[in-house]
Amino acid sequence: MPLASQETTVPVVVDEAKCIAEKGCTVCVEVCPLDVLRISDMSKKAYMAYDECWYCMPCEADCPTGAVTVNIPYLLK
């Protein structure tokens, strides 16, 4: 069975100008209970890789530079 993907807006948004992941910071990736954040190989910045968000906020609260914003997922907004 071939697979197709379905578009989705991601709740967790990272301000790349503020994100310091390229300096080795992985705080948001480490604290996420659902493990949905990753560091991009291309941009070297954090991003939401999996749309599996509990909109709980440790990523935003613990980010040392205030780069992460948690929005309410569109389906329940």
Add this chain to the structure above:
Amino acid sequence: MTMDQITGGMSEVSCDVLVIGGGTAGPMAALKAKRKTPDATVILLEKANVKRSGAISMGMDGLNNAVIPGYATPEQYTKEITIANDGIVNQKAVYKYAESCYSIIEELDSYGIRFLKNENGDFDVKKVHHIGTYVLPMPNGETVKKALYRQLRRARLLISNRYMATRLLTGKDGRIAGAIAVNTRNAEFLVIRAKSVILCMGAAGRLGLPTSGYMYGTYENAANSGDGYAMAYHAGAGLANLESFQINPLIKDYNGPACAYVAGPFGAYTANNDGARFIECDYWSGQMMLEFFNELQSGKGPVFLKLNHLHSDTISEIEHTLHNVERPTRGNFHENRNTDYRKEMIEMHISEIGFCSGHSASGVFVDEFGRTTVPGLYAAGDMASVPHNYMLGAFTNGSIAGEDAMSYANDVDFADFDPADIAAEKERVLAPTKREDGIPANQIEYKTRRLVNDYLQPPKVTMKYELAQRRFAEVREDMENHMIARNSHELMRSLEASSIIDCADMAAHASLYRTESRWGLYHLRTDYREKNNEDWFCHTLLSKQDGVMTSETRPVDDYIVPIADDEKDLYDKQRIKISA
């Protein structure tokens, strides 16, 4: 190596006490075990990261069940919880919690966790329950996890983050022997031999599908996918009263608590569309949920949390707690919809179903020391059967289980297990990674949970339950033969899908077994509408016997706190009587 690749290697470690789950009960259990025997090895295993995992990831807004001298006694509390659970409780376990929890509050206070105090410096306890006074607010409760984590570091506990336990190992003599876990970021296996194991893996919170349709928009932390329930089941432990589902009154769509325990003491209340009260008491019980459900369906529906009669300063105080602690995105949610607590009521709805003894009574059976029916295996927190346990119950019973599990470990040697069990488990876990194509785990999970909503949500209808069992069997076959996982993250989700379908089957089986109605909405059967004390004043215990799901009754132990006949139905009188 890139994150999420599948490596599939394996290593083995051993310890005296293994604690699985680093949310609330787990860290406390590990801490107490280690303090009891400082030179023993204690491992705390966590699927996410102990710093921010579990139900209290962002803290907690209060203690819902604090038994504090001067406000309440263990006897009063035990009586209230017995009545709220229609009499089906193991009072010894409830009483043990009630008499132990005050010392845990003092201990948490000494860790720097802040509770509301009055001008004299005493705990400022509020009344929310039907009968007694047990709610202690935590307006600065966002620090809980950090304070706890400091204690864990100080005790030099071994913490393994991002390891998901998949199955328990049992010895040839029936004792617990350890557990198998898989790393969620590289699929490395870890076999942990242990003399005793404490399961603290939270609720089965991804059982029903939220009405928003967003799979992770659950009431419970969505990481709590019922893995502990499934593991206990496959290890042969008994699970108690699973038919007493968790269903909670929540903010519609947001699916977080409204939260009557925070706002209630300030004068807020649950109201119908007239803005009128319809229930006597906002404390979460099955009986209260039934009245909530009835009101939702009626011409007076839907249901709201009403604060707009309160002074603006009072509302600001409530907002400070609700928008900073436990589920802080609640403020953003209201802002998006331009909902102002001062102007309008907040629409509420009921949550999807789940298992959680923290709020209801559905959990792995434990005695007053947290011992399950498998020697050396313990459980604590939301997944253990002590009812209406909440956060303080997780801390207190985690503490009790930690100490007892270490005493047990001190007296025994490792149990011998069959190495073939490990090979078989590795094959089961990795099977979805070996297929070229098939059905992704999210679709297996979605379908299971959609069927749970369609067929298992109360009111419970026998025929619908039987249809559900047939549909679950079909999805299970798809899961076992066609599910795919293309990286280690998807592998974690595929293992969770397996826990979820196990829980769905258990929910159906346990509900069909109890042919009566009890606990208000939690177990409302349309074809057995009445409570039947003659045949069903008992626990039900579900377990795997010779590979087959089996239910049996277990008598309720003699009460240590007697309940008078005229007190037994106090929780059945929730609806406010309309005076002529």
